[in-house]
Amino acid sequence: MQEQLPHLLAIAILTLVAVTMGLVMVRLKQPPMVGYILAGVLLGPTVVGFVPRAEAVPLLAELGVLFLLFLVGMEISLKAFIADLKPAALTVLGQLVLAIGAMLLFAAVLGWTLQQALLLAFVVTMSSTAVALKILEDIGELRSELGRIVVAVMIAQDIAIVPMLIMANSWGSGISFEPSTLVTVALAVGGLALFIGVLGPRGKLHFPGEVHIMGRIEMVTLTALAVCCTAATVSGVLGFSPAYGAFLAGLFVGKTTLRSEAINAMEPIQGVLMVLFFVAIGLLLDVDFIIANIWLVVLFVLGVLIVKSLANIIILRMVGLSWTDAYQAGLIIGQIGEFSFVLAAVGLANGVLDSNGYKLAISVIVLSLLLSPIWMSAVKRVHDASQLGMESLRLALVQAYSGEVDELTRAQVAMARGFKYTRRAIGHPKLVQRYASRAIEARRQRVRAAKAEAERAAKAEAERVAKAATATSADQRTMQVGSTVSEEDEKRRKSQQQRQPG
DSSP, X not given: OGGGHXXXXXXXXXXXXXXXXXXXXXXXXXXXXXXXXXXXXXXXXXXXXXXXXXXXXXXXXXXXXXXXXXXXXXHSOHHHHHHHHHHHHHHHHHHHHHHHHHHHHHHHHHTOOHHHHHHHHHHHHOOOHHHHHHHHHHTTOTTSHHHHHHHHHHHHHHHHHHHHHHHHHTOSSSOOOOHHHHHHHHHHHHHHHHHHHHHTTOOOBOOTTHHHHTTOHHHHHHHHHHHHHHHHHHHHHTTSXXXXXXXXXXXXXXXXXXXXXXXXXXXXXXXXXXXXXXXXXXHHOOHHHHHHTHHHHHHHHHHHHHHHHHHHHHHHHHTTOOHHXXXXXXXXXXXXXXXXXXXXXXXXXXXXXXXXXXXXXXXXXXHHHHHHHHHHHHHHHHHHXXXXXXXXXXXXXXXXXXXXXXXXXXXXXXXXXXXXXXHHHHOOHHHHHHHHHHHHHHHHHHHHHHHHHHHHHHHHHHHHHHHHHHHHHHHHHHHHHHHHHHHHXXXXXXXXXXXXXX
């Protein structure tokens, strides 16, 4: 046991740093996955060097995405997926066409070969299934209409990775397009259509041996793992993506009586693997290369996030989504995906990319994954703030981040009591305080206006009720007076009749 202590120490430090960074991101109102990636960067070989470079990243990426797609397949509605499959396929086709066009322009300017341009177009086209679904889960949209279209796009991309890998593997000595590529794509699409067509109309299916499996958590977990891994392996042996097989397995289990227990059993395993995957992504980042090529890396990362997000929004709007859904979905899938690591590795192995080209691709992929949740959060906040009638982008930014600016101001005051140079380090506290106070005052005015409106409505309602009560009382008094007068008339008439002579 003593010889295992270094490994236990490494696991303990890795998990503690990941949890700490995740909590910091939650405190800053950012997705925790950003903290997991930063934990990997911090512990990686180019910063602290506590963890050596992760050679198991492809395996972690594969396992994490396999179980993620297996879960998505179990939870998805087949009817909704069929409805979203056509716009998803058109979206991926549009992404690929635009990416190839953009990379051919770069190739003409930078002197890239056709192989490099096409490979980088494939890399840029792919979005991260893990990040996209995690963002959907964090914002509570995983099972909404927005979540369904994003999942459909991810599945369409996972199908598209099959011909991409086949073509990339054939580029060792030049560009070649084998007829088998078209056959593979046709079989993948046809198999998915047949699978959904057979399962869709059916009700719940009885899982084989369910009597001996259900109610036993270890048996449910092992059965789900066996089905997922077996389907992924068969899919890979047949030339398809393993993720494609895992998704089909999830669709099958989702139509059986084992669905609920399998979902509950697989979620913890998938969650741990996804955390390890994000940490391993951070371990891949070569900080020294980024520092040496900072402007080139920044240009590519911002270009990917901005241009790809805008292109996604336009394409999704063209295939029939509303502006709101297209806007959110376009931002969610605006990063580069985990399968792009595999494409870049294939390019390096075949000589399509040299060492620097591979490092650039890895840097752009990792940073786009790291910045994607922050990018989406920032754009949504500024958009929401602009709807309040802010006069400038600066005020919109202050309004969007008024909570963070307020916390920064309070932290600055606290730090100034104990540290002599805090003001110099933070910058211009008066400017921050001025805009923070403006944002706070604007928010207070809105609250006061809402309270005043509520009070006016309550007062008007009270006056209406009082008037109604007054009118009712007046009517009752009138009826009582009328009744009294009628009684007196009746008595007077009887008295007169009695006085008359018989």
